[in-house]
Amino acid sequence: MNEPIDSLPDIEQIRAAAARIAPHARVTPVMRSAALDALSGAELYFKCEHLQRGGAFKFRGACNAVWALSDAQAAHGVVTHSSGNHGNALALAAATRGIAAHVVVPEGAVRAKVEAIERAGAILHRCAPTQAAREAMCAEVQRATGAELVHPYADTRVMAGQGTVALELLLQAPELDALITPVGGGGLASGVAIAAHATNPGLALFGAEPQGADDAVQSLARGERVSGIVPDTLCDGLRALIGVSNLDALRRHQVQVISVTDAETIAAMQLIWSELKQVVEVSSATVLAAILRQPERFAGRRVGLVITGGNVDLQALPW
């Protein structure tokens, strides 16, 4: 899987994605908490994508990619590498179309997520935990099967699918002033930015990134994509380097990315578990951590927070 540089989707592609995935994806609820509003000084609207099929927003992008294929393409199946939610989502999405999903899984991935990928019906291909090994294995599967590559974030169809979460949230909570998403590879952040500004150009857009994988923060600050970072964060869903097009979307849409420590994220995760009674994974909590770190930027505003996933290994909680 050499790094693709797919173009960004436009709002029509995101609307088409919303229609394409509607028969398969869930409309997830928006939750509120008086206690968390009081703590943050803002009005918080939690968009509960941990209640999406497969327990993460990733189903939106994967489902759009799978159903955007022609019948001839689809017959060969799909392939990706993923240590987590994207692999699971692609397996579930492939099952909705009755096609094969090949998932390249690096050693050392979170056990609960690998088990979920297997349960979802994927054909697993294990490889060493290096980028080179992942790409080699992906290429091998493509050669052997003709499967279509669905990259986790640098894929126009995937970005368009992830953007549907913003369309849905802005229908549920049209009065929002701001939106914040976690930033990993940037598929969600870029899709959401495009969809959100097409719906309401005045929305303030934010991202949240772990300090130990803050390539987006650094890239935006330096004006060029920083690629030499070795991720060091518990947020296993946010270790990817931001994609080229995804970074471009953050720039164009003036997404302000806030970095947070893992300790801040774990504290925010416990708040979400305690106050909202929702099992969310650590990466999801970066958005609340960012608001609590810089409350002055959100004070008195209506803020939508995309809660990205809930696939947690209950035997290995981070506290």
Added chain:
Amino acid sequence: MNEPIDSLPDIEQIRAAAARIAPHARVTPVMRSAALDALSGAELYFKCEHLQRGGAFKFRGACNAVWALSDAQAAHGVVTHSSGNHGNALALAAATRGIAAHVVVPEGAVRAKVEAIERAGAILHRCAPTQAAREAMCAEVQRATGAELVHPYADTRVMAGQGTVALELLLQAPELDALITPVGGGGLASGVAIAAHATNPGLALFGAEPQGADDAVQSLARGERVSGIVPDTLCDGLRALIGVSNLDALRRHQVQVISVTDAETIAAMQLIWSELKQVVEVSSATVLAAILRQPERFAGRRVGLVITGGNVDLQALPW
């Protein structure tokens, strides 16, 4: 607090309670899980009272009791003893009417729950963890303040309030064949039995009880109330001895109580966390544990499960 023997509410009192609490209580959602349906062989409808105000169904009963008082009675406040959710619920309910709530809390109660009671604005009165100490302290508060006693389960107003959860669930899922609730003091089980059979006399009613506090199972088997049990269970919400009237309701409505081990309950709790992504407390998981222990009694049926609470000490999980 000598043990009261309040009469059971009738359906009109439960309907009145529903109207009384409507301005204050939440209509909680019903959740489904394809994975848990497959595992159990039944259609499961989880009534999410952990998303009720205060994180437990107890708000319903407490709120009904508080708002059933005359203004003259209410002026003196309310008092109860509770190591957990009822104390918190009474404090929150009293706050909705702007009156004082006194809560007698035995030493050794779950820290997270005591903190919640305090945050909810109650005046705490600590006592030794014996029934005698609780009753003495309660009586003292009553003498000193004139506060109205609101017993956690042996109180007609409380039972009526808890019964509203069944009215609500049967509006949301009218096709249910069966209902199951945890059984502790029996306020929920008795209120639900009365409301459920008034709505649909054909409903099969079940209870779930920890083996280490199975006084309801033993009492129903022997035909008399067994009172010599020393509770030994992690289910801190289900250690109370079943009330006299509450046991009578279980008999009259032929509620079949199934006992489960703590190990079964913990396994069920993890399933709810993993599959529904909901933070529920251990007592709440007894209902799923009971279904998984005796699946033949539920096979192919549409079963409503009352998930009673979500107030968990994240620093002291039971696995």
